[in-house]
Amino acid sequence: MKQEIIINLPIVADEVPKLRELVGWDGRYSDYPTLFERCNFWAGLRDEENKLIAFGYVAGMGLQHGYMEDIIVHPEYQKKGIGESLVRKLLQEAERVGLEIVTLTYDSKHTFFYTRSGFTPCSGGLWRRKD
Template identity: 35%
Template sequence: MEFELIETIPAKNDFMKLHKTTGWNANGLYTYDQLYSAICNSWFSVSIYHNKNLIGFGRIISDGVYQTFICDVMVHPEYQKQGMGKKIMSALLKKCEEEGIKWIQLSCAKGKQNFYKKLGFVERDLDAPGMSLFL
């Protein structure tokens, strides 16, 4: 199989097609125009293609100094458990290293904690959990 990892935002239709495989927008909280606008405002992103089809994506939101958040790491279900997520994360972490960023945060989908633990991420202490607010 030939895979190509490139540091770019994918075409909108390609992104929408891949994103739909995640089920993350099942409630229609955002339009795909909004989601695409969001990824276009990323500090850094990578896309993986197989035979010119987008099969993986990940991005970083950051101020470029100390607040860094990895998000939207996704791999098409047909390509999961083949090292694609690791390739995406390696590229994202490499960019952080190159820029001297020392603290990297992320949230992950349910059941994906062990994947990130294998990459060195640790869960926050129970007495210092992250928080969120939906408006």
């Protein structure tokens, strides 16, 4: 695949939710297009048929710190280096816009992937609203 990961790739609102569902996540259709308006930047990749196959974003105040989320690669394109390229592209953009810290949370089974992509594992916490 010779396509390039693009910062702020034009994306139709339902493309990301459909990609989320392909990897087994909730689509969160109501989050889009609002997410594009509120995050600092995103990155995406399309295949030769113009189908969205990778997506991720960084959100935050745009000052010193950003939070990376939703690193998604279509199941048919996983294990080909696309995810790592996506993360690195987002980190390059974070550096370009002056972010000094980017954090994310991930399942421990992905520690090697994120370490290889430039992150240092550290402890943290999670608060979740009770339904």
